[in-house]
Amino acid sequence: MNYGDAVAHLHIARRVFDCHQPRPTQLGSVWLPLPHILLIPFVQVYAWWANGFAGVIPSALAYLSACAGVYRLARHWLQAPSAALALSFFAANPNLLYLQTTAMTEPLFLCEMIWAAVWLVEWRASLDDKASDSGNHNNHPRQLRLLWLIAAALVAAIFTRYDGWVMALLAWGSIGLVLLRRGELRSRAFWLASAVVVAAPVAWFVYNATAFGDWLYFVRGPYSAKAIEMRTAAPGFPPHPGWHDPWVALLFFMKAAELDAAVLAWGNVLLVLSFLGTLWAWFTTCQGS
Numbered sequence: 001m002n003y004g005d006a007v008a009h010l011h012i013a014r015r016v017f018d019c020h021q022p023r024p025t026q027l028g029s030v031w032l033p034l035p036h037i038l039l040i041p042f043v044q045v046y047a048w049w050a051n052g053f054a055g056v057i058p059s060a061l062a063y064l065s066a067c068a069g070v071y072r073l074a075r076h077w078l079q080a081p082s083a084a085l086a087l088s089f090f091a092a093n094p095n096l097l098y099l100q101t102t103a104m105t106e107p108l109f110l111c112e113m114i115w116a117a118v119w120l121v122e123w124r125a126s127l128d129d130k131a132s133d134s135g136n137h138n139n140h141p142r143q144l145r146l147l148w149l150i151a152a153a154l155v156a157a158i159f160t161r162y163d164g165w166v167m168a169l170l171a172w173g174s175i176g177l178v179l180l181r182r183g184e185l186r187s188r189a190f191w192l193a194s195a196v197v198v199a200a201p202v203a204w205f206v207y208n209a210t211a212f213g214d215w216l217y218f219v220r221g222p223y224s225a226k227a228i229e230m231r232t233a234a235p236g237f238p239p240h241p242g243w244h245d246p247w248v249a250l251l252f253f254m255k256a257a258e259l260d261a262a263v264l265a266w267g268n269v270l271l272v273l274s275f276l277g278t279l280w281a282w283f284t285t286c287q288g289s
Contacts, residue, residue, distance in 0.1 A: 006055060009103040013039035014049050025211040029218045030225070032204070034159035035105045055103025062111040063100035067091050069114035076121055077281060089274070095260045109161045116153040116171055119146050124178065144189050150175070151193040158200040165201055172197050 013036040016026045027033045035058070042054035070090045074083035090096070100107045123146040154171060157164030172194065179185045209215035218224060233239040242249030258271065 003102065003104060006052070006102040006104050009035060009039065009105070010043055010049055010052065010055055012036045013054075013103075014043040016040055017044070028223070029208055029212050029221055030223050031105075032159050032161060032164075034156060035103070035108055038108070039103060052103070056101050059100045059102060059104065059107040062107040063096065066107065066111040066114050069111065069118050073114065073118045073121065076125075082281070086277075089270075093260075105161055109157060109164060112153050112157040112160060112164065113167060116150055116157065116167070119149045119153065120171060120175075122146055123150060123175070127178070127182065147175070147189060147193055151197050154197055155200045158197075159204070168197055168200075 009031070012026070012028055012031065016022060016024070016036070017040070019026055027036055038058040039054055042057050043049040045054065048054040067087060067090065071083050071087045074086040078086065096107065096110070123143065126143040126146060150171065154164070154168040158168050175190070176185065176194075179187060179190060184190075204218070205215040208217040212221065214221065219226070221227065229239040238244070242252050
C-alpha cells in the first residue's frame with residue numbers, strides 16, 4: 001500500500017512525457033524535482049507505473065547505498081562487529097523497510113545525508129593527514145575529490161527535499177569555518193564548489209519564476225503546504241496540534257520519532273540502547289586514543 005504522496009510522485013514523473021503538452025514544467029512547483037527525474041525512466045513502463053513498482057527501483061537502490069554509507073561511517077570509529085551492529089539498527093528500521101518499497105523521497109534523502117556525512121568526516125581527516133605529512137602531496141587530489149563529492153551530495157539533497165537546504169547550509173558552512181581557522185579559505189576549489197552549491201536553490205527560484213511567474217511559488221502558491229494546510233483546517237480550529245505551541249509540537253515530534261524507530265513500547269527501549277551505545281562508542285574511542 002502506498003501513501004497518497006507516493007502515488008503523486010509516480011504520476012508527476014509519468015506526466016512529464018505522457019501528457020498533451022510534454023515539458024519540464026510538468027515536474028510541478030512544490031516538490032523538488034530530483035526524485036521525479038530519477039523515476040522518469042521506470043514509469044515509462046506502464047505496468048511498473050500502474051502497480052507502483054517503478055518507485056521501488058530508485059528507493060531500494062538508495063536504501064542499499066545508505067546501508068553501505070552507514071557501515072563505512074561507523075568503521076571510522078568502531079571495529080567491524082560494532083559497525084555491523086550499528087548497520088543492523090539502521091537497516092532493520094521498520095519504517096525505512098517500508099519506505100524503500102515506495103516512491104517516497106525519504107530513502108533518497110537519507111542516502112544523500114549519510115554519504116555527505118561520510119565524505120565530510122573523510123575530508124576533515126584528509127586535512128589532518130596533510131598537516132601531519134606536509135611532504136606528501138598525494139593527499140591533495142583526494143582532499144579536492146572529497147570536497148567535490150560533498151558538494152555533489154549536497155546539491156542532490158537540495159533538489160530532493162527542503163530539509164536539504166538547511167543541511168547544505170550547515171555542512172558547507174562548517175567546511176568554510178574549518179578552512180577559515182586553518183587559514184586556507186582562499187582555496188579556489190572551495191569557492192568554485194561553493195558557487196555550485198549556491199546555484200542549486202537559485203536554479204529552483206529561477207525555475208519557479210520562469211514557469212509560474214513567482215520565484216516563491218512553491219511557498220505561497222495554491223499547491224504549497226501552507227495553502228493546503230489552511231484550506232483543510234476545520235473552521236475555528238488550528239490547522240494541526242502544536243500550532244503556535246512549541247511544547248505541544250515537541251511532544252508530537254518526540255512521539256513520532258519514537259514510533260518511527262520501533263513499534264509501540266520498543267521505541268523507548270531502542271532510544272535508551274542507542275544512547276548507551278553512543279556513550280560506549282565515545283568512551284572506547286577516547287580510551288583507544
